Amino acid sequence: MRLVIDEKRCKGCDLCTMVCPYRIFQPGKRPNMRGIVVPELDRPERCPNTRLQALYGRTLCGMCQMICPDQAISWQEERPGEKRKVAIEF
Amino acid sequence: MRADRLPHIFCSGCGNGTVLNCTLNAVDQMGWKKEETVFVSGIGCSSRAPGYILADSLHTTHGRALAFATGIKMAKPELHVVVLTGDGDLAAIGGNHFIHACRRNIDLSVVCMNNMIYGMTGGQVSPTTPRTALSTTTPYGSAEPAFDLCELAIAAGANYVSRWTSFHVKELTRAILAGLRIPGLSFIEALSQCPTNFGKRNKFRQAMDQVEYFKTHGILIEKVQRLREEGKDIPPDAIVLGEMIRRNRPAMGVRK
Numbered sequence A: 001m002r003l004v005i006d007e008k009r010c011k012g013c014d015l016c017t018m019v020c021p022y023r024i025f026q027p028g029k030r031p032n033m034r035g036i037v038v039p040e041l042d043r044p045e046r047c048p049n050t051r052l053q054a055l056y057g058r059t060l061c062g063m064c065q066m067i068c069p070d071q072a073i074s075w076q077e078e079r080p081g082e083k084r085k086v087a088i089e090f
Numbered sequence B: 001m002r003a004d005r006l007p008h009i010f011c012s013g014c015g016n017g018t019v020l021n022c023t024l025n026a027v028d029q030m031g032w033k034k035e036e037t038v039f040v041s042g043i044g045c046s047s048r049a050p051g052y053i054l055a056d057s058l059h060t061t062h063g064r065a066l067a068f069a070t071g072i073k074m075a076k077p078e079l080h081v082v083v084l085t086g087d088g089d090l091a092a093i094g095g096n097h098f099i100h101a102c103r104r105n106i107d108l109s110v111v112c113m114n115n116m117i118y119g120m121t122g123g124q125v126s127p128t129t130p131r132t133a134l135s136t137t138t139p140y141g142s143a144e145p146a147f148d149l150c151e152l153a154i155a156a157g158a159n160y161v162s163r164w165t166s167f168h169v170k171e172l173t174r175a176i177l178a179g180l181r182i183p184g185l186s187f188i189e190a191l192s193q194c195p196t197n198f199g200k201r202n203k204f205r206q207a208m209d210q211v212e213y214f215k216t217h218g219i220l221i222e223k224v225q226r227l228r229e230e231g232k233d234i235p236p237d238a239i240v241l242g243e244m245i246r247r248n249r250p251a252m253g254v255r256k
């Protein structure tokens, strides 16, 4: 799975940058076409949900998704054949 | 969630969205069907929340959410009723309904998004605004002591009372879940940040700063009790968090 921020919903409050234990969310630098500075993802494949969500059948950790006031964070299934990157952090 | 209505009207960084996430997560864990769950709210930013939920909801007049919820529960005790309300809605204009709903101990779950200010009308002082805090109606700092909603609910007779903040999402979800399970009135106070009207006047420039404040100033009720027993001082600006009471007074509106 892939960690994504929905740019149509995010309002750039940066609350997600505060909770992630891996610091995957980093404050963004450039405003997007709606004028909102969406956080950048630093190697999002480190999030345990990208590998293990399907295996465990539930959301692990999930702090970012819960604290995001705008319901902008989710994990999406890759399209068939899409390349995926795997990183494991201990 | 009603995905078609997103993004919602809450300002950037508003804690109401977070509390809404936690509430929905808890309701999901209960496995309640949307046909048998009703969300009731009054007026205010926080009270806009039920409009984004895919279930029956009642957006009532200012302060009267609990009165309408009582009506629903008395007429149809088989429905699950969750009240989402703000501090002004619950404690100022609806204060009387609040204490009497607690006294009657009606089987409702009340989640109060306490942002310590009247958010929707532009930042006037509310009964829960901390002393010395600035607002549009207290430009020199509030001179009144604030209401402790949890103490109020305990004194009035609610069966379950707990307080968390929008930083403690997991604990808040667990508390709401416990509240949904318990018969009788369960009151969960969720302190939330209002960057637009409270934060910018009270030295929290960004939503993050106030959430950081919740994180560093939160202190568990167990620790407060321990400090009291040891005769030590409790920091005056501490926010007491945790489960305040869980008891079994006779409740109204419980399905037989």
Ligand SMILES: Cc1ncc(C[n+]2csc(CCOP(=O)(O)OP(=O)(O)O)c2C)c(N)n1
Pocket (backbone or CB within 6 Å): B043, B044, B045, B046, B047, B062, B085, B086, B087, B088, B089, B090, B113, B115, B117, B118, B119, B120, B121, B126
């Ligand atoms: C009978 C009545 N009185 C006053 C108002 C004006 N009013 C609208 S929202 C509001 C304050 C709501 O504050 P709160 O419940 O704290 O919600 P918040 O917006 O802070 O989440 C007030 C006083 C009203 N709509 N109806």
Ligand code: SF4
Pocket (backbone or CB within 6 Å): A003, A019, A020, A021, A022, A023, A024, A047, A048, A049, A060, A061, A062, A063, A064, A065
């Ligand atoms: S689920 Fe946890 S680890 Fe994964 S991105 Fe969110 S906060 Fe970080």
Ligand code: SF4
Pocket (backbone or CB within 6 Å): A005, A009, A010, A011, A012, A013, A014, A015, A016, A017, A038, A039, A067, A068, A069, A070, A071, A072, A073, B013
């Ligand atoms: S918490 Fe949500 S809305 Fe806020 S910056 Fe992160 S993704 Fe955007």
Ligand code: SF4
Pocket (backbone or CB within 6 Å): B009, B010, B011, B013, B014, B015, B016, B045, B046, B115, B119, B120, B193, B194, B195, B196, B197, B198
């Ligand atoms: S005014 Fe305050 S409470 Fe209302 S939506 Fe904005 S941040 Fe939230």
